[in-house]
Amino acid sequence: MIIYVVKTGESLFDIAQRFQVSTDELIALNELDQPSRLIVGQALVIPVNQYTVQPGESLYVIGQKFNVPYQQLAEANQISLNDTLQIGQTLTIPQPEKVSKQFNGYVEPTGGEVSQTLEQSARSKAQYLTYLAPFSYQVNRDGSLVPPPLNQFPQIAANNNVLLMMIITNIEDGSFSDELGRIIVTDENFQDQFLTNIIETANQVGFGDIHFDFEFLPPEVREDYNNFLRKAKQRFSEAGLMLSTALAPKTSAEQEGAWYTAHDYAAHGEIVDFVVLMTYEWGYSGGPPMAVSPIGPVRDVVNYALSVMPSEKIFLGQNLYGYDWTLPYEPGGEIAEALSPQAAMQRARENNTEIQFDQEAQAPFYYYFDQDGNQHEVWFEDARSIQAKFDLVKELNLRGISYWKLGLAFPQNWVLLDNQFNVVKER
Numbered sequence: 001m002i003i004y005v006v007k008t009g010e011s012l013f014d015i016a017q018r019f020q021v022s023t024d025e026l027i028a029l030n031e032l033d034q035p036s037r038l039i040v041g042q043a044l045v046i047p048v049n050q051y052t053v054q055p056g057e058s059l060y061v062i063g064q065k066f067n068v069p070y071q072q073l074a075e076a077n078q079i080s081l082n083d084t085l086q087i088g089q090t091l092t093i094p095q096p097e098k099v100s101k102q103f104n105g106y107v108e109p110t111g112g113e114v115s116q117t118l119e120q121s122a123r124s125k126a127q128y129l130t131y132l133a134p135f136s137y138q139v140n141r142d143g144s145l146v147p148p149p150l151n152q153f154p155q156i157a158a159n160n161n162v163l164l165m166m167i168i169t170n171i172e173d174g175s176f177s178d179e180l181g182r183i184i185v186t187d188e189n190f191q192d193q194f195l196t197n198i199i200e201t202a203n204q205v206g207f208g209d210i211h212f213d214f215e216f217l218p219p220e221v222r223e224d225y226n227n228f229l230r231k232a233k234q235r236f237s238e239a240g241l242m243l244s245t246a247l248a249p250k251t252s253a254e255q256e257g258a259w260y261t262a263h264d265y266a267a268h269g270e271i272v273d274f275v276v277l278m279t280y281e282w283g284y285s286g287g288p289p290m291a292v293s294p295i296g297p298v299r300d301v302v303n304y305a306l307s308v309m310p311s312e313k314i315f316l317g318q319n320l321y322g323y324d325w326t327l328p329y330e331p332g333g334e335i336a337e338a339l340s341p342q343a344a345m346q347r348a349r350e351n352n353t354e355i356q357f358d359q360e361a362q363a364p365f366y367y368y369f370d371q372d373g374n375q376h377e378v379w380f381e382d383a384r385s386i387q388a389k390f391d392l393v394k395e396l397n398l399r400g401i402s403y404w405k406l407g408l409a410f411p412q413n414w415v416l417l418d419n420q421f422n423v424v425k426e427r
Helices: 012-019 023-030 059-066 070-076 116-128 153-159 178-186 188-205 219-238 265-271 295-308 341-350 383-396 411-420
Strands: 002-005 043-046 050-052 090-092 099-107 131-134 163-169 207-213 242-247 274-277 314-319 322-326 337-339 356-358 363-369 375-379 400-404 421-423
Touching (some): 012 023, 023 411, 043 383, 153 163, 188 207, 207 219, 242 265, 341 363
Parallel strands (some): 207 242, 242 274
Antiparallel strands (some): 050 090, 322 337, 356 363
16 A cells, blocks of 8 residues: 555546556545546555566666665565566565554534434444544533433444443533533542442443543642542442543643643553543644644654653544635634545645645645635645554554544545554454
């Protein structure tokens, strides 16, 4: 499997001929809705296992074509680096050795119901998941729980050997509540009933992991949160349940701010079974245009996490979306529109614009003008940007990747995942 970037004047037929694959296979793998209208700068995944040598080609030239070191190409085919290739000779293209990792997929029903699209997404992607995480159970101030619509999620998880993750948040009246968060982590009488309710619900529905996503906690409750996690871990372990948490993207223990201070990386790494680093939203709907998860800042967060907890406890958070900003950006002005990678590609094609790639951020972007003459800037994910994250997970031996969120079309992600990883199942 390789990643190829479409050049000016190329057609799908040209690319298929060049790499000796069928156009039908390229259309299916990349879910091309208009295969006759490729976009300059568009990244395609191409399945290549064997290749027939063409006139004038050397090991080096073929290695460059497939992004494989020519030495590795020679070794895979048991030929000398000095051998002259013969026209028509068939070469095996080395494939990456699969590594075993875990993958989580959040699902977020909206409008109080699970749409057919979201349910179908969960059903089709469950084969690639270790955990399926419906977002989210909310908490009343008496410790009772308000469930999200679950529909067929428990059955989908059971049918695909996926562990169901119970997401619990401090969302109240549509937003994360610092006051509700304070009650949860400081009121011991509340906690006793709250934890009992969680265990009963987990047993009834079939959850295997309890996942706390408590955000914007008051800074002064940091140690209270740690102690609450210790209590929860003991109760959940006795009930045969795992415990995990979501962590804001910090780069040091001293990092301050409403989103960060109460999240103690070292304590969470000691107490819980695993954490999900929320390594996205550098580019966000209310902020200036930029990559949602630029590789440099993402790496900085992971490196800090690795300094205080083992790599096998760390899930890299990964967005399955991008944003379309109307320019000029003005703080407090119009918020950016969220869109899937596939929708971003369609919008680039509709506006006849070339996709560019930021090498430092390892992320694609483009500009276009709408029908009213307003300029837009779009940052999203493609095969190249997700490959950079896959490489990071493998390099640093992380537990795996946690996707926010299913239901957003990004076919290349799943093709590359299947090509490079064995999905570990917890059930």
